[in-house]
Every structure is written in C-alpha cells, then in structure tokens.
Amino acid sequence: MIRNYIKTAIRGLRKNKGFTAINILGLALGLATCLLIVLYVADELSYDRYNEKAGRIYRVNEDLKLGDNSVKYAVCMAPLAKTLIAEYPYVENATRIKNAGSSHVKKGTLNMVENRVAFADPSLFSVFTLPMINGNAASALVEPNSVVITETTAQKYFNSSNVVGKTLLFNDNTLCKVTGVIKDVPQQSHFNFDFFISMSSFPDSKSTEWLRSDYNTYVLLKDKSYAKQLEAAFPALLEKFSGAQMKSELNMSYAEFEKRGSFFRLNLIPLTDIHLKSNISGELGSNGTTQYVYIFLLIAVFILLIACVNFMNLSTARSSNRAREVGVRKVLGSARKHLIAQFLTESVSVTVIATVLAFIIALFLLPVFNQLSGKALAINATSLNWILPLLLLVALVVGILSGSYPAFYLSAFQPVDVLKGKLATGFKGGGLRSFFVVFQFSISIFLIIGTLVIYNQLNYIQTKNLGYNRNQVLIIKNVYELNNQAKIFKQKVKELPGVINATMTGFVPTSGWKSTAIYYRDATLNEKTSMFPQSWQVDEDYLPTLDMKIAAGRNFSRNMPTDSDGVVINEAAAKFLGFKEPVNSVIYRSMGSQHDLEHMKQYRILGVVKDFNFNSLHENVSPVILTLADNKGGLSVRVQTNNLPTLMAQINAAWKELNPNIQINYSFMDQDFDASYRTEQRTGQIFMVFTTLAIVIACLGLFGLAAYAAEQRTKEIGIRKVLGASVAAITGMLSVDFIKLVGISILIASPIAWYLMNLWLRDFAYCISIQWWVLVVAAAGALIIAIITVSFQSIKAAIANPVDSLKNE
Template sequence: MFKNYIKTAFRSLYKNKGFTAINILGLALGLATCLLIVFYVVDELSYDRYNTKAERIYRVNEDLKLGENKVQYSVAMPPLAKTLKAEYSYVEDATRIKRAGTTHVKKGSINIVENNIAFADASIFNVFTLPMISGDPKTALLEPSTVVITESIAKKYFNTTNAVGKFILFNDKENFKVTGVIKDIPKQSHFNFDFFVSLESFPESRSNEWLRSDYNTYVLLKNAKDHEKLAASFPALLQKFSGSQMQSELGMSVAQFEKGGSYFRMNLTALTDIHLKSNLSGELGPNSTTQYVYIFSAIALFILLIACVNFMNLSTARSSNRSREVGVRKVLGSSRKYLIFQFLAESILVTLVATVIAIIAASALLPFFNQLSGKEITLTVDSLKWLVPSLLAVVLVVGSLAGSYPAFFLSAFQPIDVLKGKLSAGFKGGGLRSFLVVFQFFVSILLIIGTLVIRNQLNFIQTKNLGYNRNQVLIVKNSGELNQQAKVFKQELASLPGVKNTTMTGFLPTNGWRNTRIYYKDATYDQKKSLFPQSWEIDADYIPTMDMKMAAGRNFSKEMQSDSSAIIINEAAAKFLGFADPVNKTVYQSLGGDRKDGAPNVKECHIVGVVKDFHFNSLREKIEPMVLTYGQNPGALAIRVSPSNISSLMAQIKDKWNQLSPNVQIDYSFMDQDFDASYRSEQRIGQIFIIFTSLAIIIACLGLFGLAAYAAEQRTKEIGIRKVLGADVSVIVAMLSKDFIKLVCIAIVIASPFAWYVMNKWLQDFAYRTTIQWWVIASAGAGALVIAFITISFQSIKAALANPVESLRSE
C-alpha cells in the first residue's frame, strides 16, 4: 500500500511539472537560507561552551561612578583572584588574564609580529578547558619566564608539537621557556590567545592595589547557584580591602565616597553570557550582541514561513483542480482514509526532495557565507546529531500542513458535489490564500525597509564629520620598537616629499589605547565637581596631523616650556566643567595619595585651548569629556600623506624603517581602514540583510508567479470571451493583476508602521544616528509593488495573448 502511495504521488507530481518545480525550488531556497542562518545562530550561542565547567565560571566586572562620570570595566584589581579563593569556601578556584599587546617573536633572524599574547596565572588550566598536548598543566606557568603556546604556534616556530623545553625570544630582550603546548583554542571563545606567559614574569601582578583595575578575573564556583551569594558579598569585601587605600588615594572613606553620589562596585557575568551580553571596557576580544541573534533568528523564521506559505498556497490552489479526480476516486470506492494518505504522501515527498536539495545547497554555500559573516562554521558529526532530526521534523510538519487542506477538506465532500464542480471557487474564493499572500509581502516589505535603514545608518557613519580627518593617515603601530630612534624616524619621515605631518602617540581615535585620570574643577577637590575623562598624552603635531579644529585658545607649542603642565580639553569637558571661557582656567589633576599636610596630592593644570569635539569611541556612544596633555608617547606614529604616489612613499617609509630596525617588520595600517574595521559587524549585517531580503523576495515572487498562473488558468474561458468581445491586452492584464496588487497594498499598509517601529528601536543603539525618512517607507512599498506587478504581468500577458479559439473550442 505504501509503495502505491509513493508511485501515485510521483505520477501526480510529474503530471503538474510546473507547479511541482516552483514548489520544490521555493521550499528548497527557503530551507537552505534558513539552514545558513541557523548555523550562524548556533555558532553565536555556542561561545565558551567548550569549557566543561562553563556553567560554574563567572567573570568579575567593575562599575565606577565618580561625580557625574560613569564607567564600566570587564577588568578587576590585581589581588582580587587570590583574595576570592582565600575568603570564600564556595570558590573552587580563580584566575587572571591580562592582554600583553603587540609583541615581536624571534624566528631565525627575523622578528614576527604577534598580537595574541596574554599573561595568565597557573590556575588558568584549572578554570578553563585548555587540553595540553605536552607538558604538565599543574606546573606549566608556576615559574617566571615560562610560556605555554598553542599547537599552531608550536608548528609555526618549531615545526613540531613537542616544543616543551625550547625557548622563545620576545622583543629581542628575554627568553621564555616553553613549558606546555595546548590544543588551539576553539574559535567560539571570547578570547583566542596563542601564547600564555606566566604572570610571575610580570612583577606588577603581585601588587596589592585595590583601586587599580587591569586584570580580567574569573572565578570557578563549586556550585553555579553560589554566584548570587558571591555577588552579595562584594560590598563587604571592598569595604574590607579597599577602604584604607581609598582613604589614602582620595582622602575619604568608602562611606564618604558613596555619600557624595559616587560608587565603586563589582558584579558578575556568566562565562557563557560574555560574547553576546557584554561590551565593557577592557574586553579580551570583540563581542557580538543578542540583538543580532534575535534579528537573524526572526529572518530565518520569516523566510521559512514565506517558503512554507508558498508551498501551502500552491498546494491548496492546485487541489481545486483535482476535485474531479477526488470525485472519481470516491465513486470507484476509494475511502477517505486512502485519499488523506495520498495527498499527505505527495506533500511530504515534495518537502523531502526540497530538503535534500536545501542541504546540498547550504553545504555548497557555507564557504561563501563564512566569508560574508566572518565565521568559520563547519558541518561536524556533532552538528548532524541535531540537524538531521530537526530536518526530519520540518519535513513531516511542513509536508503535513501543506497537504492538510486537500487531504482533509476535499476528501470530506460527497462525490456528486465534486463531480458537478461545486468546489471550484477560483482565486476570489481563496480567503486563506489571500491572507498568506499578504503575510508573504508583509515580511518582504519589512526586510526591505530594514535593509534600507541599515544601509542608511552605515552611510551616515561613513560620511559623518568625526571631528578629525581619517583619510590618508598612515599608522605605524609598532614605532615603540625603535626605542630612542623613534624620534629620529619621525624626523626623517617629516622630511620626505609627500608627508604633510607626523605625530607620535599611542592614543588615536581608531585604536584601543585608552587612559583615564581624575581632575577636580577647583581647589576644594569636591568629587561632585570632579571630572573622570579620557586623558591622552600627545605632542604639538597631533592636532594638525589629525586635522582637528580648535574651538578656542591654542595648540601646544614646542617652544613653550610651561606647556608641560598645560592641557587642552574638548568641548564636552568644557561643558561639563561649566566654564564660560575655559582658556587660562586652572584645574587639578589627582596624582593619588596625600601630601604631607594631608591634602590630596594633585597637580595644577592650566587650560591653553579647547579642541572641537571629535569621536574617539563608537558612534553608539556620546562624546565624553577628553583631556589632552603634552608629552612624548612612542606607542604609534601617525603620518598624514599626500594622496598621490602613495606606493612610492610607502617604499621610502619602509626603507627608512629597515635602516633603523632591520630585524623587526614594520606593522602599519591606514586609519580609514581601522575605522571601517570597527564597524565591520554592521557592514556584514548590512550585506547579509541585502542577500536575505533578496532571497525572501524571490521566494515570495515564486509563489506569486504560481498563483498568477493558477488564476489565469482558472479564468481561461473568461479571458477568451473578453477578447472575442474586444478587450485588449492591457485590460486583461489589469483584470488579472488587480486582486494581487490589492493584497500587496494591504501588506504595505500593515508592514510600514511595524517596520518603522522595529528599525527605530535598532537605531536607538547609536548615540549618533540617521532618521527613518518617509521616502524609505515609500521606496520599500513602491519596490514591492513593482516587483509584484512584474511577476504577475508575465503570466497575465501570456494569458492575454493566448488565442481565444483554444480556450473556447470546447464550448
């Protein structure tokens, strides 16, 4: 019997090849797209879950409010990890990680730039799952000048994974002994370091400072439920260990500090929440956000629904053409049960074929999708364990739903009614189909508007006046490696034709170097009048090189010795301080601790200028107060170059570098590229939106194409009569199109306000954002109408041009 169902289903599907092809293509396209998005979402949700103790690991964060200034850090104090383990019995272990920054590693006679280096406690292997290939995890990082490396690094530098006992030279200064080789850290981790250097090599790690925060600190609890107990203990812990230091540094107790409206708090973030729910200062790597997971999940669901709606629409539309078949089968003795199984078998068979095609297509497109999304997703045995059952469920559910109308509705009618054609209601009788068409285009218009808004915001970011000019600025990132010759390098570059300006400092708007200091407005040292701004050390060439503008006062001067105590503030700082004319006013920089007379230890700073506000953080954040101090910081070298002959100039710059540092590779980038990289996730989201929106529209149009063909087929005789009576092609096209266009218009009316609300919520994440203009909504609606009309017109014109003799011959 089952064999007969399949055989009959094949015959029926083959007989209606056009509808079958549209059904399979639309459903396969929708399922393939949905699969790719599901892979992305699963990858995002899997971050840090490779750790076997992931549910018991938490990171300690800090929140600081000083006066009106608020900052949130993902780092904590040097002694915190050791203290937590000693103070609380329910803390099984604790460990610290500190990013080391760019480092040069010796290989043969050359130095290779490595960025993924971190300092770590020996306890890191007790907390995180970092399987060691060779070496002893219990002792690997206990001694100073020891390092644990990944499998890839061992092969890169020693051509073997058995590298224990070998030495690595960092920055041409110190040899570190390899004491362990671990497996490469999975990409789904919030940190991906290749080198873990013992924190015992870093004397500051043994500091007992409780008012300094620069270590990512993790605790492993004996029971995951104890995290609430630990979080509740933090205020008492801070009072116990930081109270005396706060009295010394700020001249007040913790109670006085909080009474003034300030606070210093700690909180916990679950390890598995870091990637999607944490974007604090001091993160070990770029994180994502749950917002994009929700958006992509919704898109996957919508596209799958559009594909399923197409399938159901065409299945129900085609079923009325089979009413006579049902009548004949019932007259010949076929039971309702047989008919139900027959219709369901056809529907499930189509779904199964579409699913197989979708799997093949998704596998083939996965490399392209990885390139687009910046992922490294692969199909593994573990992924197949949940993928195969899920797809089988989709086949059964979608196939059953699509086949349910003909299976249960048509099979219930009496043969006499079926054979008299009482079930053929044509397109106008398809209330369900009309609703489904509206839903399809509702989703399509929603995606079109979303795509346009995202593209407009990205364009806004690219064209907004940032307060500095990022174009034609070359950044030499490792100029500090030149040591005392860094100044010579800067001077020699300044004399090259094509170099307009040069400045030496690690503090740039497009990199991650940040520093904060406390400033008081007046000599009362009132915390309510304190300022906790970014404080950047720059030279006199910084503002001209960055092409910044002064709002008042002057720039630093090399000729004025007094500028060693001078500062330049931005407009946001001037507004915060409340000075009508900030120039020549004095503020007080906290140096920490007290003087002999008991007063806070401060340095007088006179304001010589106010620079116009410039964006040094993401456009998601408002411009905060900034203080620029005068000094020499060799962290990086920024060079403003002429746009002509850049390749020739680059060759000269590299030549100058090689003369001064022949064994160290120059590490450089252009500032506009660094800026674009900071918004790479938004750019990828925009590209993915465009592709998925296009696919959603194609799938919706496939269904509309099939329904238009069905409607034209249902009204063949009517079209013939109208043509005989003198109707031209345009009249017939308008007649066949108006019902569909009406449905698209309804979809536009429903989707427009909903899309505006959703995308407006998305834009709220940006402190500086574009607005959703009326033309965005109008363009999306007009585009949907044009696409729908073109799709319908193909079938309508074909029907209108048909010879009426053919359709009326049987009459």
Template sequence: MFKNYIKTAYRSLYKNKAFTAINILGLAMGLATCLLIVLYVVDELSYDRYNIKHDRIFRVNEDLKFGGNHVEYAVAMPPLAKTLKVEYPYVEDAARIKNAGTTHVRKGNTNLVENRVAFADPSIFNVFTLPMLSGDAKTALTEPNTVVITESTARKYFNTTDAVGKPIIFNDHENFKVTGVIKDIPTQSHFNFDILLSMVSLPDSRTNEWLRSNYNTYVLLKDKSYAATLQASFPAMLQKFSGQQMQSELKMSIKEFEAGGSFFHLNLIPLTDIHLQSNMTGELGANGTEQYVYIFSAIGLFILLIACVNFMNLSTARSANRAREVGVRKVLGSSRKYLIYQFLAESLMLTSGATVIAVVAVFVLLPMFNNLSGKQIAIDVTTAKWFAPALLFVISAVGSLAGSYPAFYLSAFQPITVLKGKLSAGFKNSRLRSFLVVFQFGISVFLIIGTVVIYNQLHFIQTKNLGFNRNQVLIIQNTGELGDQAGVFKKELATIPGVKSSTLTGFLPTAGWRNTRIYFKDATYNQKDALFPQTWQVDADYIPTLDMKIVQGRNFSAANLSDSSGVIINEAAARFLGLKNAVDKPIYQSQGGERAADNIKQLHIVGVVKDFHFNSLRQQIEPVIFTYDGNNGALAIRLNTADINGVIGQVKSRWATISPNMQMNYSFMDQDFDAIYRTEQRIGKIFIIFTTLAIVIACLGLFGLAAYASEQRTKEIGIRKVLGANVTIIVGMLSKDFIKLVLLAIVIASPLAWYLMNMWLQDFAYRTSIHWWVLAAAGAGAVLIAFVTISYQSVKAALANPVQSLRSE
C-alpha cells in the same frame, strides 16, 4: 499501501512539472537559508561552552560612576583573584588574564608580529578547559619568563608540537622558555590567544592596588548557586580592602563616596553570557550582539514560513484541477483518511527533494557565508550529531505543516458537488490564500525597509564629520618596539616627499588603547565636580596631523616650557566643567600617595579642541584631556600624495634601517575606523541577501498563483476578448486582485517596520532618521516586483487566441 501512496504521489508530481518545480525550488531556497541561519545562531550560542566547567565560571566586572562619568569595565583590580580564593571557601579557583597587545616574536633573524598574546595566571588551566599536549599544567606558568603556546604556534616557530624547553624571544630582547603546548583554543571562545605568558613576568601584577582595574578576572565556583552569595558579599569586601586606599587618594570613605551620588560596584557575569551580552571597556575580543541573534532567528523563521506558505497557496489554488480526482476516488470507495495520507505523501516527497537540494546548497554556500559573516562554521562530526536529526525533523515538520491544510482541504470535497462541476475554485473565494499572500509580502516589505534603514545608518556613519580626518593617515602600530629610536624614526619620515606631518602617540581615535585619570574642578575634592575622562598623552603635532580644530586657545608648542603642565580639553570636558571660556583655567589631577601634598597636581588649560568621535557612534562623546607628554605606542602619518604604495615603500626602508630584524606593522586609519562598524556592515550585506531571497521565494509563489488564476479564468478571458477587451484591460483585470493584496501588506508592514527599525536606531547615540521616502520606496518596490511577476502570466493569457479557450462551448 505505503508503496501505492508513493507511486501515486510521484505520478501526480511528475504530471504537474511546473507546480513541482516551483514548490521544490521555493522550499529548497527557504530551507537552505533557514539552515545557514541555524548554523549561525548555533555558533553564536555555543561560545565558551567547550569549557567542561562553563556553568561554574563567572567573570568579575566593575561598574563605576564618579562625578559625571559612568563606565562599565570587563576588568578588575590586581589582587582580586587571590583575595576571592583566600576569603571565600566556595570559590574553587580564580584566574587573571591581561591582554599583552601587539608583540614581536623572533623567528630566525626576523621578528614576526603576534596580536594574540596575553599574560595569564597558572590557575588558568584549572578554570578553563585548555588541554595540554606537552608540559605540566600545574607548573607551566609558575615561573617568570615562561610561556605556553598553542599547537599551531608551536608548528609555526618550531615545526613541531614538542616545543617544551625551547627558548623563544619576545620584542627582540625578552627571553622566555616554552613550558607547555596546548590545543588551539576553539573559535567559539570570547578570547583567542595563541601565546600565554606567565603573569609573574609582569611586575605590576603583584601590586595591592584596589583602585586600579586592568585584569580580566574569572572565578570558578564549587557550585553555580554560590554566584548570588558571592555577588552579595562584594560591598563588604570592597569596604575591607579598598576603603583605606580610597581615603588616601580621594580623601573620603566609601560611604561618603556613595553619598555624593557615585558608586563603585563589582558584579558577576556567567562565562557563557559574555559573548552575546557583554560589550564593556576592556573586553578580550570583539563580542557579538544578542539582538542580531534574535533578528536572524526571526528572519530564518519568516523565510521558512514564506516557503511553506507558497506550498499551501499553490496546492489549494490548483484544487479545481484535482477536485474531480478526489470525487472519483471517493465514489470508488476511498475514505477521507486515505486521501489525506495521499496528499501528505506528496508533501513529504516534495519536502524531501527540497531538503536534499537545500543541504547541497548549504555545503556549497557555507564558505561564502563564512566570509560574509566573519565566521568559521564547519559541518563536522560534532555538528552532524544535531544536524542530521534536525534535517529529519525539518522534513517531517515542514512536510506536515505545509501539506496539512491542502490535504484536509482537498480531501473534504464532496463527490456529488465536484462531479457536477459546481465547485468554485476562483482566486477571490479563498480568504486564507489571500491572507497568506499578504503575509508573504508583508515580510518582504518589512525586510526591504529594514535593509534600507541599515544601509542609511552605515552611510551616515561613513560620511559624518567625526571631528578629525581619517583619510590618507598611515598608522605604524608597533613603534613602541623602537624604544628611544621612535623619535629618530619620526624625524626620518619628515624627509620623505608625500609625508605631510606625523605624530607619535598610541592614543588614536580608532585605537583600543585607553587611559583614564581623575580630575577635579578645584582642590576641594568635591566629587560632584569630579571628572573621570580619557587622558591621552600626545605631542605638538597630534592635532594638526589628525586635522582637528582648536575652538579656544592654542595647540601645544615645543617652544613653550610651561606646556608640560598644560592640558587641552575637548568641548565635552569643557561643558562638564561648566567653563564657557576654559583657556588658562586651572584643573586638578589626582596623583594618589599617602601625603596630601602628593595627592593632587595643578594643571592649566591651554586650549579646547572641537569634539571628535573616538568610540562607536553608539556612544555619546565623552570628555577627553590631552597632556603634553611622550608616548611612542604608535605613529600616525598624514600623507599628501597619489603614490601611496611608493611612500609606504620608503617608510618601510627607513624602518629597516633603524630596526632591520623587526617587521613593521601598519594599517590605515580609515580601515581601523571601518573595523569598529564591521558587524553592522556584515549585517547590512546579509540583510540584503536574505531580503532578496525572501522576495524571490514570495514571487515564485505569486508566479504560480497567477498562472493558476489565469488558467481558471481562461473562458472568461476568451469571452471578454470576443466582446472587445484589449490586452491592457485583461492584464489589469488579472493583476488587480494580487496588487490589492500587496498594497494591504504594505499598509500593515510599514508601521511595524518603522517602529522596530526605530528601536534598532536607538542603540546609536548619533543616528539617521527614517524618512517617509524609505517607506514609500519600499512599498513601490514591492508593488513593482509583484506586478512584474504577475504580468508575464497576465500578458500570456491576454494574448491567447479566444478560439482555443471557447471551442468546447
């Protein structure tokens, strides 16, 4: 019996080749898109789950509100990890990680740039699952100047994974010894370091400061249920360990601090939530966004539903063609149950064929998708364990879902009715089919509007006046390695034609290096007037090089000795301090120390710079204070030449003269700026692709429906032509029913898309608006696409010879 179902289904599908091709193509496109999205979502949800103890690992975050500033940090105080392990018996272990930033590693006579370097406590191997290939995990990072490297790093520098005991030189003078080699950290980790330096090599790691936070701190609990207990104990712990230091530095107790509206809290976040739910200051890498996981999941589901809708629409639309077949089968004794099995068999065969094509497409398209999404997704043995069962589920679920309605619908025909030719199968008579067309194009219109809004916001970001000019600014990122020679290097560059100016500082609007200090409006320590701004060390060339604008006062000057105690503030800081004319006004900086005289330093404001963006446009501009101080973390060079490559060559030549064994690491400021919005740019491109696929799939179904609608009205068209109707009238008659449904879809989808995309835009403090023309253009585009799809079949029917359609009458 089963063999007969398959054979009959094959014959039916082969007989209707056009129907079969449209259905298989539409389903294959929908399934391939859905599978790619599933791989993306699974990858996003799998972050940090490679750790065997992941359910018991938590990171300690800091939430600080002081004066008018509220900042959330992914870092905590230096002594916190040790304190947690000693004070709380349910804490099994704790470990700290501190990003070391750009580091140079000696290979032969050359220093190579490494950006994935961090300091780590020895306990990191007990907290995280970092399998050691060689070396002893218990002692690997206990001594100063020891280092653990990944297997790929070991091959890179030593051509072997057996590198334990070998020397390695950092920053041209720091000698370390390799004490361990670990497996490469999986890509699905919120931190990906290739080199782990012993934490005891970092002098300030041993300090007992409870008011300074710069270490990513993780705790391993004996049971995850203790997380709430530990978090509830944080206030008492802070009172015990940080209260005295707060009294010394701020001249107030924690209770007085909180009574003034400020707070200083610690909280826990599960390890597996960090990637999608944490975007705080001090993250160890670029995390994802939970919002986009939901968006892509919805898009994948919608596209799959569109493909299923196509199947149901086309199957029921051709019901008139199969009505007599059903009638004859029933007369010959076939029960409804067997007819349902027959139609479901056809559906499952179609789905199986589409799935095979979809899987092949996924393997072919996966490298392109990885490049587009910035992922490294691979279908390996681990993936196959869930991927293969998922495909079987997809075949059975989609086949049953897409084929169930046609099966029950077609098998319900009464033989007497259909054999007498009384079955009405016209397009207008199917409310469900009309609903499904509205559903398809509603999703398509929604995706079109979403894509336009995302691209408008990206265009807004790219063209907005940021308060500085990022064009033709070359950034040398590792000038700190030059030491005292950094100033000499800057002077050398001034002699190169095409170099307009340069500034030596690591504090740049597109860089991740941030520093905060506490300031007061007066010397009374009134926390309501306290300011906790970004504090950047800059030179006198900073503002002109970045093309910023002074709105009050003046710039720093090397000739003015008093500028060593002067500051330049931005407009946001001036607004917070309530200073309409801030020039020459005093401002007081907290210094710490045990004596009151050491606790504050009076500075004077020499100028106010126009507000500029140094964070994502998702955030409001925060207060910033420039101090006139030396910092050689990086060098920004303003170019004024068409020969960019020639100037870079000369810069490299000057670098090689000063530091011949060290690689120069550089980028352009506009590229660094774009990197801040890389996620949005990728999302925009993926949105366009998925929207196009959704429209193509919907149009395939519409094309098939138009073909069957034309076929069912062949004799009507012939009669109308004989009575004088021209091609335009015939095309309008055949198209209007579909266009009405598309217009209804636009009316339903547009307000929903406007509302949801407005919610997405709320994530940006600075954003564009959704103009009326966006909705109008999306609707017009959908109507045009639908009309073009329908018109081929309509024109074909309108041009047919009426003699052919009426000859049997």
C-alpha cells in the same frame, strides 16, 4: 498500498513539472537560507561553552562612579583573585589574564609581530578547558619567564608540537622557556591567545593596590548557586581591603565614598554571557551582541514562514483542480482515509525532495556565507546530529500542513457535487490564499524597509563628520620598538615627499589605547565636581595631523616650554567643567596616591578642540584631556600622494635603517575605523542578501498563483477576447486582485517596520531619522516586483488564442 501512493504521487508531480519545480525551489531556498542562519546563531550562542565547567565560571567586572562620571570595566585589581579564594570557601579557584598587547617573537633572524600574547596565572588550566598536548598543566605557568603556546604556534616556530624545554625570545630582551603546548583555543571563545606567559613574569601582578584595575579575573564556584551570595559579599570585601587605601588616597572611608553618591563596586557575569552581553572597557576580544542574534533569528523565522506559507499556498491552490479526480476516485470505491493518505504522501514527498535540495544548496553556499559573515561555520558529524532531525521535522510538518487541505477538505465532498462542478474554484474564492499572499508580502516589505534603514545608517556612519579626518592616515603601530630613535624616525618620515605631517602617540581615535585620570575643577578637590575623562599624551603635531579643529584658544607649541603644564580639552570636557571662559582656567590632577593639594599638579587650559568621536557611534562623545608628553605608542602619518607604494617603500627603508631586525607593523586609519563597525556592516550585507532571497521566494509563490488564476479563468479570458477586450484590459483584470493584496501588505508592514527600526536606531547615539521616502521606495519596489511577476503570466494568458481555450470542452 504505500508503494501505490508513492507511484501516484510521482506521476502527478511529473504531470505538472513547472508547478512542481516552482514549489520545490521556493521551499528549498527558504529552508537553505534558514539553515545557514541557524548555523550562524548556533555559533554565536556556543561561545565559551567548550569549557567543561562553563556553568560555574564567572568573570568579575567593576563599576566605578566618581561624581557625575561613571565607567564599567571588564578588569579588576591585582590581589582580588587570591583574596576571593582565601575569603570564601565556595570559590573553588580563581585565575587572572592580562593582555600583553603586541609583542615581537624571534624566529631565526626575523622578529615576528604577535598580537595574541597574554600573561596568565598557573590556575588558568584548572579553570578553563585548554587541553595540554605536551607539558604539565599544573606547573606549566608557575616559574617566571615560562610560556605555554598553542599547537599552531609550536608548528609555526619549531615545525613540531613536541617543543617543551625550548625557548622563545620576546621583544629582544626576554627569553621564555616553553613549558607546555595546548590545543588551539577554539574560535568560539571570548579570548583567543597564542602565547600564555606566566603571570609571575609580570612584576605588577604582585601589586597589593585595591584602587587600580588591570586584570581580567575569573572565579570558578563550587556551584553556580553561590553566584548571588558572592555578589552580595563584594561590598564588605571592598570595604575590608580597600578601605585603608581609600582613606589614605581620597581622605574618606568606603562608606563615606558611597554616601556622597559615588561608588566602587564589583559584579559577576557568567562566562557564557560574555560574548553576547558584554561590551565594556577591558574586554579581551571583540564581542557580539544579543540584538543581532535576535535580528537574524527573526529573519530566519520570516524566511521560513514565507517559504512554508508559499508552499502551502501553491499546494492548496493546485488541489482544487483535483476535485474531479477525488469525485471519480470516490465513485470507484476509494475510501476517504485512502484519499487522505494519497494527498499527504504527495505533499510530504515534495517537502522531502525540497529538504534534500535545501541541504545541498546550504552546503554549496556555506563558503560564501562564511566570507560574508566573517565566520568559519562547517557542517560536520556533530552538527549533523541536530541538523538532520530538524530538517526532517520541518519537512514532515510543512508536508502534513500543506497536504491537510486537499486531504481533509476535498475528500469530504460528495462525489455527485464534485462531478457536477459545484466546488468553488478560482482565485477570488481562495480567502486563505489571499491571506497567505498578504502575509508573505508583509514580511517582504518589512525586510525591504529594514534593509534600507540599515544601509542608510551605515552610510551615515561612514560619512559623518567625526571631528577628525581618517582618510589617508597611515598608523605605524610599533614605534616603541625603536626606543630612543623613535623621534629620529618621525623626523625622517616627515621629510619624505608626499608626507603632510606626522604625530607620535598611541592615542588615536581608532585605536584600542585608552587611559583615564581624575581631574578636579578647583582646589577644593570635591569629588562631586571631579571629572574622570580620557587623558591622552600627545605631541604638538597631533591636532594638525588628524585635522582636528580648535574651537577656542590654541594648540600646543614646542616653542613654549610652559605648555608641558598645559592641556587641550574637548568641548565635552569644557561643558562638564562649566567654566564661563575655559581658556586659561586651571584644573588639578592627582599625581600620586595622596589626593591632596600637595600631590596635585596644576594644568592651565590652553585650548578647546571640537568634539571628535573616539568611541563607537553607539555612545556620546565623552570628555577628553590632551597633555603634551612623549608617547611612543605609534606614529600617525598623513600622506598625500598618487604613488603610495613608493612612499611606503621609503618609510619601510627609513625603518630598516634604524632597526633592520624588526618588522614594521602598520594599518590605515580608515581601515581601523571600518573594522570597528564590521559587525554592523556584515549585518547590513547579510540583511540585504536575505531580503533579496525572501522577495525571490515570495515572487515564486506569486508567479505560481498568477499562473493558477489565469488557468482557472481560461474560458472567461477567451470569451472576453471574442467580445473585443484588449490585451491591456485582460492583463489589468488578472493583475488587479494581486495588486490589491500587495497594497494591503504595504499598509500592514510599513508602520510595524517603522516602529521596530526606530527601536534599533535607538542603540546609536548618532543616528538617522527614518524619512518618508524610505516607506515610499519600499512600497513602490514591492508593487513593481509584484506587477512584473504577475504581468508575465497575465500577458501570456491575454495574448493566447481564444479558440484554443473555448474548444477545451
């Protein structure tokens, strides 16, 4: 019996090849797209879950508020880890990681630039699951100047993973012994380092200061239920260990500090929440956001719904043509259960074929999707364990739902009624199908509006006046390698043709370098009027090189020795300080551990620079204070030349002349800026691609329904043509029903999209407002697409020979 059902189903599919192809292709595209998004979301949600103890690992974060200034840190004070183990028995272990920044590692005669270097405690391997290939995990990071490297790094430097006992030279002055080789840190980790140097190699790690934070600190609890208990214990812990230092440095106790409205607090974040729920100062890597995971999940659901609704709509529309078949079968003795089984078999067969095709399409598109999303997704044996059951479930559910109409509705009719033609046919009789069309195009229009808003916001980010000019600025990042010759290098570069100016500092708006300090408005040193701004060391060429504008006062000048006691502040700092005339006003900065006038340095405000964005445009511009001081963190060079390769060769030659053994490390400021918004850019691109796919799938369905509607009205069209109706009139008659449905979709989707996209824009401190034309363009686009799709079938039906349709019966 089942064999007969399948043979009959195949025969029916062959008989309607075009209709079957449209149905299968639409569902396959939807399922393939949904599968790609699900892989992306699963990857985002899997971060740090490779750790066997992930459910018990927490990172300690720090929140600081001083007066009206507040900041959140992913780092804590040096002695915290050991103190937590000693004070609380439910803390099983704790470990620290400190990003070492860019380093040079000797390979033969070359110094390789390595940006994934960190200091780590020996307990690192007891907390995190980082399998050791060679070496003893318990003792690998105990001794000073010992280093554990990843398997790929071992192959890179030694062409072998059996390298325990060999040495690596860091920055031409530190020889480290390789004491272990671990498997590469999984990509789904919030930190990805290739070198872990023993923390004992870093003298500051032994610091006993409780008012300075520099270390990412993780605790392993004996049970995750202790997390709230530990958080509740933090205030007493801070008061116990930082109270004396706070009294000495701020002249107040911990309790007095909090009583004045300021605070200094610790809190926990689960390890598995870091990637998607934490974007604060001191992160060890670039994290994602929960918001974009929700957006992609929503798109996946939308596209799957469009594809499934599309499939069901076409299936139910076509099924009415089989009413007479049902009548004949029942007259010949077919039981209703057999008819139900036949229709469900046909429907499930089509969905299974579409699902197999979807899997093949997803495999083919995966490399393109990886390039678009910046991922390295793969369908492997592990992922197949949940992908195949999921696809099978979708195939069965969609197949049964889409086949349920003909199976249960048509099979219930009396044969005599069906054979007499009493079963309603035609598009106007399909209220459910009309609802489906409205549903599909509502989602499509929503996605069109969303795409336009995201594109406009990204374009706004790219073109907004940031308060500095990021174009044609070359950033040489490792100038500190030149030591005392750094200034000579700067001068050599400035003299090159095509170089407009150059400034030497690591503090540029697009870099990760940040530094804060406490400044006081007046000699009372009242923390309520204190400021906790970014404090950057720059030279006199900083403002002109980055094309920043002075709003009041003047820039630094090397010709004025007293400028070393001066500062340039931004407009946000000037507003915060509240001076009527900020230029020539005096502010105070703590220069030691004692916060009194004897340990304060006075700075005179020389000028006010117009605000510039150094954080993400998700955040407002905060106060910045620039001081005149040497900083060899980098060299920013403004260039103006049509022959950039020649200029780069000249800069490289000047570098090699001063230090031939170290590679120059550079980037361009506009590229660094774009990198900071890569998540938004990729989101916009993916959104655009998936919107296009959603529209294509919806149009496939509309195309099939238009063909069905024209087929149902073949005789009517023939009679109208015989009576003199024009092609245009018939085309309009066939199209108007669909255009009305698209119009209803526009009315439904536009306000919903406007509201939800405004919610998304609120995440940006600087954003566009959604203009009326965006809704008009989306509506017009949807109408044009629908008209073109429907008109093809309508015109085809309108120009057909009426004789052929009228002699049908």
